[in-house]
Amino acid sequence: MQVVIEQIINGLTIGSFYALIALGYSMVYGILKLINFAHGDFFTLGSYVGYTVLVFASAALTAYFGIWGMIAIAMLVAAISVALVGLIVERMAYRPIYASGRLPAVVSALGASIVIQNSIMIIWGPRYQAYPAALIPNIPLQILGFNISLLQLLILVMSFILMLSLYYVIQKTTFGAAIRATALDRDTAALMGINFNKVILFIFILGPALGAITGVMVGMYYRQISFTMGWNYGLKAFTATILGGIGNLPGAMLGGLILGTLEMLGGAYISSAWKDVFVFLILILVLIFRPTGILGEKIAEKV
Amino acid sequence: MKKFLHIENIYVSYGSIDALKSVSLHIEEGEVVTVLGANGAGKSTLLRCISGLVPLRQGDIFLLDKSLKDSPPHDIVQNGISHSPEGRKVFATLTIEENLNLGAYVRRKHTREIQQAKEHIFDLFPILKKRRRQLAGTLSGGEQQMLAMGRALMSNPRILLLDEPSLGLSPLIVKHVFEIIREINSQGVSILLVEQNARKALGVANRGYVLETGKISISGTSTELKSNQKVQEAYLGGSALKKHQL
Numbered sequence: 001m002q003v004v005i006e007q008i009i010n011g012l013t014i015g016s017f018y019a020l021i022a023l024g025y026s027m028v029y030g031i032l033k034l035i036n037f038a039h040g041d042f043f044t045l046g047s048y049v050g051y052t053v054l055v056f057a058s059a060a061l062t063a064y065f066g067i068w069g070m071i072a073i074a075m076l077v078a079a080i081s082v083a084l085v086g087l088i089v090e091r092m093a094y095r096p097i098y099a100s101g102r103l104p105a106v107v108s109a110l111g112a113s114i115v116i117q118n119s120i121m122i123i124w125g126p127r128y129q130a131y132p133a134a135l136i137p138n139i140p141l142q143i144l145g146f147n148i149s150l151l152q153l154l155i156l157v158m159s160f161i162l163m164l165s166l167y168y169v170i171q172k173t174t175f176g177a178a179i180r181a182t183a184l185d186r187d188t189a190a191l192m193g194i195n196f197n198k199v200i201l202f203i204f205i206l207g208p209a210l211g212a213i214t215g216v217m218v219g220m221y222y223r224q225i226s227f228t229m230g231w232n233y234g235l236k237a238f239t240a241t242i243l244g245g246i247g248n249l250p251g252a253m254l255g256g257l258i259l260g261t262l263e264m265l266g267g268a269y270i271s272s273a274w275k276d277v278f279v280f281l282i283l284i285l286v287l288i289f290r291p292t293g294i295l296g297e298k299i300a301e302k303v
Numbered sequence: 304m305k306k307f308l309h310i311e312n313i314y315v316s317y318g319s320i321d322a323l324k325s326v327s328l329h330i331e332e333g334e335v336v337t338v339l340g341a342n343g344a345g346k347s348t349l350l351r352c353i354s355g356l357v358p359l360r361q362g363d364i365f366l367l368d369k370s371l372k373d374s375p376p377h378d379i380v381q382n383g384i385s386h387s388p389e390g391r392k393v394f395a396t397l398t399i400e401e402n403l404n405l406g407a408y409v410r411r412k413h414t415r416e417i418q419q420a421k422e423h424i425f426d427l428f429p430i431l432k433k434r435r436r437q438l439a440g441t442l443s444g445g446e447q448q449m450l451a452m453g454r455a456l457m458s459n460p461r462i463l464l465l466d467e468p469s470l471g472l473s474p475l476i477v478k479h480v481f482e483i484i485r486e487i488n489s490q491g492v493s494i495l496l497v498e499q500n501a502r503k504a505l506g507v508a509n510r511g512y513v514l515e516t517g518k519i520s521i522s523g524t525s526t527e528l529k530s531n532q533k534v535q536e537a538y539l540g541g542s543a544l545k546k547h548q549l
Binding site for chain 1: 405
């Protein structure tokens with residue numbers, strides 16, 4: 001029993017990575033009906049920016065802010081710079097072709113993904129990079145008899161805070177209602193006085209920023225990053241989005257957490273070599289049996 | 304009275320099809336003006352171009368002296384023109400209260416005014432108050448129409464554009480909707496009403512225009528239109544039916 005629960009905690013940890021990335025997919029899909037395949041690479045880019053900040057942070061800075069302060073700074077720098085890149089990608093790769101329909105936009109997204117991925121390779125090199133392990137303390141903790149590392153606990157707490165705050169903004173504020181309205185019916189939302197461009201600005205700042213923060217967390221958790229990792233994480237987060245119901249933000253969070261847990265349990269009790277198979281098997285099953293996802297059920301509009 | 308909203312010689316095309324050809328009309332302050340016409344005559348297009356959803360190919364639209372030609376929809380609401388679209392288009396997965404709050408999106412910083420506006424809407428449509436926490440998609444067609452009108456009023460507009468408010472509603476509800484239109488107008492809101500139910504529309508309007516395949520063919524006061532033979536035949540069910548109904 002103890003091992004099962006520890007595996008579930010591990011699963012929730014990677015599940016929260018998927019969930020945070022999935023939120024970015026889901027927001028963009030909800031508003032633009034575009035699957036932003038470059039989103040996984042925003043995550044990778046964030047991981048590399050965070051890596052650079054941590055590696056080049058001087059001893060003086062670290063002494064002044066403390067190691068947790070430095071990690072917070074690394075996340076902040078990653079979030080801001082990747083949000084900027086997100087805005088540039090939207091301007092250059094998506095905005096010019098919105099009018100041409102959905103398929104060209106998907107192709108453009110794949111193109112943007114290749115450009116970002118290769119830029120990362122050119123800047124940081126094709127080899128794996130190691131997150132500065134000595135910097136990040138890995139303190140094992142015992143909570144109620146369960147083994148959990150301090151880092152893991154922090155990742156879980158922070159992910160939940162991020163998800164809950166996003167949930168609050170989207171579900172409880174007027175601006176959040178404006179975003180949901182725009183996702184439902186862009187023209188009628190415009191008639192309410194909602195500025196579509198501001199909504200796009202918001203999702204293309206917030207999505208990449210969340211992805212970037214996740215990138216830093218993944219770097220600290222696995223201590224090794226590569227310029228191609230966005231593809232795998234992106235696909236899994238995309239699966240999480242489908243599982244929860246695409247365009248539905250609580251669904252994206254739930255889908256990510258479920259997917260991570262299933263992947264971990266499948267890996268632990270069936271075969272770790274097959275864990276990616278479980279993930280994509282889930283994708284296929286959901287697409288066959290419940291294409292709207294867990295929370296994706298729509299309320300019929302009465303005419 | 305001054306010319307409040309003034310549409311000057313506008314042309315709109317969808318691809319190679321002209322949806323509106325040389326349309327001019329105006330609304331004076333406090334008026335109810337109706338636009339009659341068959342399906343596909345361009346009535347909804349006319350409203351959609353006033354609110355900036357459809358670009359003009361030619362011509363201009365003025366609110367007092369200000370041109371609205373190049374304004375995006377969210378600026379046009381800000382200028383006091385509110386649009387309740389065809390098919391109601393309530394945000395089905397949002398609550399009634401959220402729908403109303405979005406109606407006041409242009410003045411979202413003024414929470415006290417919004418609260419007052421909401422109370423006013425609830426006075427007008429008590430059913431909405433009872434169901435304020437319910438999702439808008441669960442309302443009946445008539446209730447959705449009331450929500451759509453209430454939502455459009457939340458921005459405190461000077462001009463309300465109403466697109467087919469009676470579409471698909473039972474006669475009793477239609478009667479109620481038109482009473483509400485009269486009441487909204489009596490509170491000082493000018494109304495541009497697009498309707499298929501010509502009899503009801505002319506009953507509430509001061510003046511009217513008839514739109515035929517993108518062009519205005521007849522215009523005049525409601526009394527003039529009601530006695531116009533062409534209008535009677537085409538939109539009021541002809542003389543035979545009229546005798547029957549009277």
